[in-house]
Amino acid sequence: MKIASWNVNSINARLPRILEWFDAATPDVCVLQEIKCLDEKFPVGAFEDRGYNCELHGQKTYNGVALLSKFPVEDVIRGLPGNDDDDQSRYIEAMVFPDDAEPVRVGGLYLPNGNPAPGPKYDYKLGWMAHLKARAEALLKTEEAFILTGDYNVIPQAEDVHNPAAWADDALFLPATRAAFREIENLGLTDALRHLYPYDVFYTFWDYQRGAWQKDHGIRIDHVMLSPQAADRLTSGGVDRTTRDPGFGSQEAKPSDHVPVWITLD
């Protein structure tokens, strides 16, 4: 089964391009971030036509996440457990039941950006990461296969950014941010794409400004984190960077600043 994540930066502004990618990549499960709309404004029909069950946790203007699955889903959770006073829609989770494999729990997340740091936005980011860590700890105790994937807004290492010095004071790359990410990883989760490509340089986001895409000045911030039981089943993965190219797919819409990441499990 194929599981993907994509920060689309507005589902409605980019729908033609997004659908072309779904038709080409045919993920069984895909979590989306920054849909930037309320649930009732999400183009559910376009995805139901393609066989997806749509679970939404939308928000007007900002944030908003979705979990789309060709397989039945149960036990849908909207919002990070234990973070009940969070008014930003950044987390959705469900148990997925493939017809040809064991169930897997999928959490889709849009971790706060945190800039400017220091400040209240950065405090919110670190607090959110603490809640994510607690969720990972709780799920690990089940000893079940799960994945936590999405836009982490964390550059794990210097290898994951074209110019580390330029990002030294950014909330995505500060030592405290990377330490909080390591705390989660070191619970026993596998960074699937870094695991598959230990020595490669590859990015998932390029700023719209300063010709970042043309110069490949990117950062790796979209991650697929696997529980041990999910890591046992990992068979492949990748980054679909072609979707960032202006020449990809429909010219009716501009590309997102992020590209999809995906893995397959047996």
Added chain:
DNA sequence: ATGGTTGCCCCGCAA
């Protein structure tokens, strides 16, 4: 050192 882009939606904010 500055400025450069995009989406939402009403104009500045978030990224």
